[in-house]
Amino acid sequence: MSTNTAIKITLTDVMYTVLGILFCGFALKSFLVPNAFFDGGVTGISLLIHELYHFNIAYVIILCNLPFIIMGAFQVNKSFAIKTSLAIIGLALCLLYLPYPEKITSDKLLVSIFGGVFMGIGIGLAIRGGCALDGIEVLALYTGKRISFTISEIILGINIVIFLIAAVKLGLPTALYSILTYYTASRTINFVIEGLEEYTGVTIISGQNELIKEMLVKQLGRGITIYKGERGFLKESYDISHPVDIVFTVVTRLELRRLKDMVHEIDPKAFIFTSIIKEAAGGVLKRRARH
Template sequence: MKGIQLPHWLTDITYTLIGILFCGFALKGFLVPNKFFDGGVTGISLLLHELYHFNIAYVIVIVNLPFIIMGAYQVNKAFALKTLVAVIGLGLCLLYVPYPQITSDKLLVSIFGGVFMGIGVGLAIRGGCALDGIEVLALYTGKRISFTISEIILGINIVIFLIAAFELGLPTALYSILTYYTASRTINFVIEGLEEYTGVTIISGQSEVIKQQLVMQLGRGITVYKGERGFLKDSFDISHPVDIVFTVVTRLEIRRMRNLIHVIDPKAFVFTSTIKEATGGVLKRRARH
């Protein structure tokens, strides 16, 4: 009997609500009481809060508004509306939920503040919205200048941390950089999870045996490209037809697959590439992001 599957909209709401609670916990339990920062729009909001003593709940909503409007044009209106509701929800959470201050230890604040912030933002992204609009700005700007989205985000964050260093001291800025790094890594983990998929391409003279073992022993689906191997420096004119095998595995399965291929053909050429999203085929269903 199949398990009960929740509707997509209910799953999205659940992810978003939990994400809001985690972000609120990170802000009021760790970052705000200790004058720490994060990157992106949240970092800008925290910086304005510290410099001008505006209420963080109002600041984080107001600062996100331009990016939400931008998101309506760069992504779609449904995304912008969901993000607006989520950001307002975060503001209400900061106003009315009585989070306690957890610790004043700077190292604990920088690490666990980033972890809880990353969990919150990552869950919101899984719910189909954004609690930090910096990537929308990077997407908008990236279409008009020659920098990548990652470079734009990095540049904006450098400006934020430089201002923090001048206004609040270098140690605070350095700890905040650690917070940002921890949050960004946690976001990636929450979105991708343990089952981040990896594409594997295998070129071997024993491709028939490898194909059979991948399907029958590992239970993976495969795709076969027809190619040629050879073309060595000393025998460039000599080549042989070969089946180029492509499959997708989770990172937990990579070692087992490599060992299996090595037993069949120690000289097989194998290379991998990270896959951000994979569905369908023989892959088991994953939560919709």
């Protein structure tokens, strides 16, 4: 990697991380903390401790994330741990010294939705910058290697415990609104990380594969991969099969409808199935319209 490219990547990561810190600070200081609302993960644990024992939220966030930063150094890498520790310290400094509006609204529905949106934007941007403002993923990664549950199931279990404690200590309505905050934040994180142009893998099996390949490459400008297979094996003619090229390509979900229409125009009997791709890079992919 050239020096200029490395500098550009580093500056981009720093920009994402700084913006993520500012958004998270805004969500905490102006929405969640003044209204005694919670989120999931380590942030939720920090907010719960702050509300129950009235410790300063800035210091609580650092202390709660510290074990997960250390864990991240072993489970991910030391660079990730250093970036994450700096980001969390930056978030704490923002909470201590930046003059955020103290309380924008007391409407519980607005707080739960927009607090979650701004928190999700912040965490998502930090992840794009190569660090984490919430260490729950690291814990799930560590635990998932030792028990049979998936990472998602582990995170869900931890969050259930957090919201149950909130319900007992602070009342069921607060816990329910906080669940809405967590859901909004998690959906926003997915949008920030994956973007509007989430990629979709498309597999096409057709007797008109030559025309379909030409259409994908020349009309849609997509790269394709060909698998050699056989089609046939019907119930009434199981012994009859024919060689076929199985076509695989990657499109954005905005282009998926157009692709299906064009394929079915060539071959109405074509078999198409799709799969969600969380991230794609290289090959013949159109440049994303946004980060």
